[in-house]
Every structure is written in structure tokens, then in C-alpha cells.
Amino acid sequence: MFRISGTRNIKSGTFLLLGSLIFVVYFYKDSTDPNTISLQVDWRNNHERIKSPTKNNTYVYSWPSCQQNMSAANISGFSSLPAGIQNFLYYRHCRHFPMLLDVPDKCGGVDKSADIFLLLVIKSSPVNYERREVLRKTWAKERLHNGVWIRRIFISGTMDSGFEKKRLNKLLELEQREYNDILQWDFSDTLFNLTLKQVLFLEWMERNCPKARFLLNGDDDVFANTDNMVDYLQSLKDNDGSKHLFSGHLIQNAVPKRGSQSKYFIPVQVQESDSYPPYCGGGGFLLSGHTALVIHNMSQSITILPIDDVYMGMCLAKAGLSPVSHMGVKTLGWYIPSSKLDAHDPCYYKELLLVHRFLPSHIYLMWHRIHDPNLKCGASKKILSQDKAVNYKW
Numbered sequence: 001m002f003r004i005s006g007t008r009n010i011k012s013g014t015f016l017l018l019g020s021l022i023f024v025v026y027f028y029k030d031s032t033d034p035n036t037i038s039l040q041v042d043w044r045n046n047h048e049r050i051k052s053p054t055k056n057n058t059y060v061y062s063w064p065s066c067q068q069n070m071s072a073a074n075i076s077g078f079s080s081l082p083a084g085i086q087n088f089l090y091y092r093h094c095r096h097f098p099m100l101l102d103v104p105d106k107c108g109g110v111d112k113s114a115d116i117f118l119l120l121v122i123k124s125s126p127v128n129y130e131r132r133e134v135l136r137k138t139w140a141k142e143r144l145h146n147g148v149w150i151r152r153i154f155i156s157g158t159m160d161s162g163f164e165k166k167r168l169n170k171l172l173e174l175e176q177r178e179y180n181d182i183l184q185w186d187f188s189d190t191l192f193n194l195t196l197k198q199v200l201f202l203e204w205m206e207r208n209c210p211k212a213r214f215l216l217n218g219d220d221d222v223f224a225n226t227d228n229m230v231d232y233l234q235s236l237k238d239n240d241g242s243k244h245l246f247s248g249h250l251i252q253n254a255v256p257k258r259g260s261q262s263k264y265f266i267p268v269q270v271q272e273s274d275s276y277p278p279y280c281g282g283g284g285f286l287l288s289g290h291t292a293l294v295i296h297n298m299s300q301s302i303t304i305l306p307i308d309d310v311y312m313g314m315c316l317a318k319a320g321l322s323p324v325s326h327m328g329v330k331t332l333g334w335y336i337p338s339s340k341l342d343a344h345d346p347c348y349y350k351e352l353l354l355v356h357r358f359l360p361s362h363i364y365l366m367w368h369r370i371h372d373p374n375l376k377c378g379a380s381k382k383i384l385s386q387d388k389a390v391n392y393k394w
């Protein structure tokens, strides 16, 4: 919750959830190409992937398109709900979409994935090209830090329709060719589809990267001090990712917004219960590979709630696990106590894990400033040590 993200025209392309484990793998040519070749595989028992003849290293798992659930219109009060909510209810059950871009070898294969200490999983919609470019050069750079690997993946849907959709897909395809860091599925990348995006990623992870130790799951408009994250995770007693960890900006006692004007409006028709479980703000949170797989498992039997971070909390609750607060994660931004102090003083950011809402240019600048060997942090260090809440080591 509390995030800003472009909501676009809602595409009515629909896909049917196949209850069975059988699905279709086809050779990808174009999502609208009628001449696709199909073959059936049971993917639980057969992880065979088909290499695309037209795109390098691209694999596609596909299901027949998900049908609109007409019975949703029978829910009481349906006709008075906003169109976006109605649309959500019609397609709420759809959980499988064809992959347009994949990087199945991102983690080096199932077993090698244990070599990845921190996987950065960044929600990015197709238009956010500048943000991706800056992240690739700054905190999301793939690298070895303190002897362990950091890897990056952007997760995306599609936007718009017709020529515009094609154009944006082409952009991602070009980026993919250069960087190999995008997972894209063919569903509308809207605010209320973020949970779907999250669940699709977890499914991908289970298939391709199940042994990654830790993940940072977040948005593309945050400043993340990924060096500090690795240091912090390495300092944990259990730092091999096999124990529960879910940490970030903890939100407790939140309730669904019942006013239809709210961006996060959740009417009783979507969720009856008047409370949300504890969860961490979706701008960015850290979790262990173990916890990611548990969440994925739980998600299969929990109806989709369109608010992705709350939904993660629901999955944790069902597994009997709790999210915890990390004071270094400021997904609501943070406030400097005095107007005499510069909120962009790099000395603050040197000590934090994550701050929400940064412009690409500010991310670029800040990343370089905190790595400047000549940076002196005497005075502001003092302020930091007074504010335990700010220092990530607390």
C-alpha cells in the first residue's frame, strides 16, 4: 500500500486457470501468432524447457486464456462498484499467463542458485525505462560484494494495447538482449495486478532459483543500500537462507479502506474481514529463500487480494509466520528533524537499508556520493547515533 503506480486502460484479454497440472508449452513467436506449435507437458514431473527458435534463450509456459467469471456479476452490490473493482472480480481467479520474456538461467540452474546470496526482485512496469537504467548502474548492479553474489531481475507485465503495447514490448526485448534481467508476463501491469505479478514471480523462483539465500523484493523507485543489506544479512546467525526471515517497514493493525475514493479501496465484496494481518510495506522488504517458497506454497490456497504487500502478510499468517520490523527500511520515506539539515545528506543514506520514492537522478547521485572515499560524516554521524531508528545496525 501507499505506493504510486500508473494505472492504465484495462485490457480484457483473458486467460483460463487450469486446475490441473497440465499446461501447454509452445514455441514462442508472437503472442498473437496463430501458428504456434503446441505440445503438452506435465511441468511438475518434467521441467523440460523448449528453446525458442526465434528468440535466444526464451522459454514460454502458456495456458489457454483465462475466461471472465460471469458469476462475479451476481455478487450483491456488484453494479455499484467502480469499474476497476468489477474488472478485478471478473479476473481474480486467473493465475497463469504466458511468459513473454524469461531468464531461466539467471541463477545458474536449480542447484547453482545456492550461490546467489541476494536476489534483487524489482517490480517495474514497461514504461519505466529510465528507472531500470539507473538501477542497473547503481544499487542493483550485479556484483560480488563481501565475497557473495548479488543478482538482479525486473518483473513486468504489459501495458496499453495495439501499437503502444507492441512498442513497449519491443523496448523490453531490446533491454533483455543487452542485460538479460527481465521477466515479463502477458497480463496488464496495473496497480491491482501487482499481487498477480508477485505470485507469478514466486512460481518462477520455485522453478528456476529455489536455493537463492535471500531476496530483496521491491519497487523500482526506491533507494536501496544493497551493500548494507548484504552486510546485515551476513551478520545474522542463520545466514544461509534456510530459516524464516521477512523484514521491512512493519505495518500493523491496518484495515481495508472502505471509501470508494481511496486508491486502495477494498469493498466487502473483495474482502469481508475488517482487518489486515501484519505486513511489510511493499516498497521494499527482505526475505529468505525459505520464506519465499513457503509464501508461494500458501498463496496457492489463498484467494488473490489486489494489494500485494497485504497479501504477502496473509500468506505469512497462514503459515504461522510473522513479518518483523527493520528500522533501516523507510518505505514511507523519512523525515529529518530539522529544516537546517539536508534531507539528501549522503551520510544518512550510508547507514540505511532502503528509502522509498527517489527520482532516477537522485538515485544515481546518491549512490555515487555514499561511495565517495572522501565523504566525511562526523556531524551527521552524531545525529544518527542519537536516532537509533535510523541506523540499520540497530
Ligand SMILES: *[C@@H]1O[C@H](CO)[C@@H](O)[C@H](O)[C@H]1NC(C)=O
Pocket (backbone or CB within 6 Å): 056, 057
Ligand atoms: C545466444 O545465447 C548464447 C548464450 O546464452 C550466446 O552465446 C549466443 O551468442 C546468443 N546468440 C545470439 C544470436 O544472440
Ligand SMILES: *[C@@H]1O[C@H](CO)[C@@H](O)[C@H](O)[C@H]1NC(C)=O
Pocket (backbone or CB within 6 Å): 070, 071, 072, 074
Ligand atoms: C446469476 O444469478 C442468476 C439468478 O440466481 C442465475 O440465474 C444465473 O445463472 C447466475 N449467473 C451466473 C453467470 O452465474
Ligand SMILES: *[C@@H]1O[C@H](CO)[C@@H](O)[C@H](O)[C@H]1NC(C)=O
Pocket (backbone or CB within 6 Å): 069, 070, 071, 072, 075, 093
Ligand atoms: C466466480 O465468482 C463467484 C462469485 O464470486 C465465485 O463464487 C466463484 O468461485 C468464482 N469462480 C471462479 C472460477 O473463481
Ligand SMILES: *[C@@H]1O[C@H](CO)[C@@H](O)[C@H](O)[C@H]1NC(C)=O
Pocket (backbone or CB within 6 Å): 010, 011, 012, 013, 014, 084, 087, 088, 091, 186, 187, 188, 189, 190, 191, 192, 193
Ligand atoms: C490483470 O491482467 C489481466 C490480463 O491482462 C486483465 O484481464 C485484468 O483485467 C487485470 N486486472 C486488473 C485488476 O487490472
Ligand SMILES: *[C@@H]1O[C@H](CO)[C@@H](O)[C@H](O)[C@H]1NC(C)=O
Pocket (backbone or CB within 6 Å): 293, 294, 297, 298
Ligand atoms: C505446502 O503446504 C502444504 C500444506 O498446505 C504442506 O503439506 C507442504 O509440505 C508444503 N510444501 C512445502 C514445500 O512447503
